[in-house]
Amino acid sequence: MAKTYDYLFKLLLIGDSGVGKTCLLFRFSEDAFNTTFISTIGIDFKIRTIELDGKKIKLQIWDTAGQERFRTITTAYYRGAMGIMLVYDITNEKSFDNIKNWIRNIEEHASSDVERMILGNKCDMNEKRQVSKEKGEKLAIDYGIKFLETSAKSSINVEEAFFTLARDIMTKLNRKMNDNSSSGAGGPVKITENRSKKSSFFRCTLL
Amino acid sequence: PGPAQEPRSPCCLVCAQGRNLKAVLCQRCSSRGVMCVLPQLLLPAMRKKAVAAGSGGSGGDVVREHWLVRDMFSFENVGFTRDVGNVKFLVCADCEAGPIGWHCLDDKESFYVALERVAHE
Numbered sequence: 001m002a003k004t005y006d007y008l009f010k011l012l013l014i015g016d017s018g019v020g021k022t023c024l025l026f027r028f029s030e031d032a033f034n035t036t037f038i039s040t041i042g043i044d045f046k047i048r049t050i051e052l053d054g055k056k057i058k059l060q061i062w063d064t065a066g067q068e069r070f071r072t073i074t075t076a077y078y079r080g081a082m083g084i085m086l087v088y089d090i091t092n093e094k095s096f097d098n099i100k101n102w103i104r105n106i107e108e109h110a111s112s113d114v115e116r117m118i119l120g121n122k123c124d125m126n127e128k129r130q131v132s133k134e135k136g137e138k139l140a141i142d143y144g145i146k147f148l149e150t151s152a153k154s155s156i157n158v159e160e161a162f163f164t165l166a167r168d169i170m171t172k173l174n175r176k177m178n179d180n181s182s183s184g185a186g187g188p189v190k191i192t193e194n195r196s197k198k199s200s201f202f203r204c205t206l207l
Numbered sequence: 208p209g210p211a212q213e214p215r216s217p218c219c220l221v222c223a224q225g226r227n228l229k230a231v232l233c234q235r236c237s238s239r240g241v242m243c244v245l246p247q248l249l250l251p252a253m254r255k256k257a258v259a260a261g262s263g264g265s266g267g268d269v270v271r272e273h274w275l276v277r278d279m280f281s282f283e284n285v286g287f288t289r290d291v292g293n294v295k296f297l298v299c300a301d302c303e304a305g306p307i308g309w310h311c312l313d314d315k316e317s318f319y320v321a322l323e324r325v326a327h328e
Binding site for chain 1: 283287
């Protein structure tokens with residue numbers, strides 16, 4: 001069967017437990033079904049399809065499965081990741097302070113050219129806010145990372161966050177491709193053709 | 208899940224090549240365009256839907272008719288649960304209704320979507 005998409009990106013959600021990672025990504029719908037059966041097992045990852053600039057992009061988005069509690073997020077989890085959402089809770093200062101530790105963890109374990117984005121989640125709970133928006137923005141600027149405040153509950157900026165990250169990954173890939181072709185490595189290569197279909201179940205490395 | 212319905216006759220769902228004629232959607236929140244599967248083969252599969260955890264063992268339906276999806280990335284939107292034995296269950300990516308199908312880790316190229324647990328339009 002012909003491939004029906006142009007790009008495939010593996011994305012991860014990282015951050016302290018309780019910051020709303022699972023809701024952020026995993027529940028685009030308010031009206032969740034939530035059977036005991038499904039919530040007992042838990043969701044591992046989701047595949048979502050978006051369109052950017054007329055390109056069809058498959059996002060495979062992974063949750064940490066609570067491993068963050070034990071700080072056991074290691075290379076295996078990061079393997080093949082092309083984008084990482086660093087999530088904190090604006091009502092929990094500790095989770096914000098820990099973003100620096102998560103960035104260090106990413107630098108140790110993830111690919112060096114992974115796209116990152118910082119999200120201040122639960123921005124619907126302004127009355128309990130402990131971290132100002134300016135503080136979040138400053139941290140992001142310090143690290144040269146994009147920043148958004150989100151609310152999974154009120155669906156604020158959630159889609160926008162994923163679109164932004166996907167766009168940044170796509171831009172980076174296109175730039176790489178142009179660099180390669182201009183350095184005489186041959187004509188443009190369609191990224192998806194490099195993906196080995198057979199071995200891609202838990203990885204979706206493009207390059 | 209209500210009582211098992213008689214699945215619709217496959218003839219109105221598949222083309223001559225055995226692929227789906229209609230989009231496959233979540234039964235609950237179909238308006239959100241949940242799960243459009245690209246052309247797939249329809250295969251009957253005699254497998255018990257392993258509704259394992261927390262249902263006392265006997266819950267669930269024996270689902271015979273499935274869409275067979277060969278590449279997980281041909282799903283538009285779908286969620287995968289964590290492993291239950293060597294099975295991952297499929298759920299609606301938006302509302303998490305499910306299981307709507309399953310995937311056995313022993314066969315990396317087979318993803319089954321139960322006909323009676325999705326809507327077709």
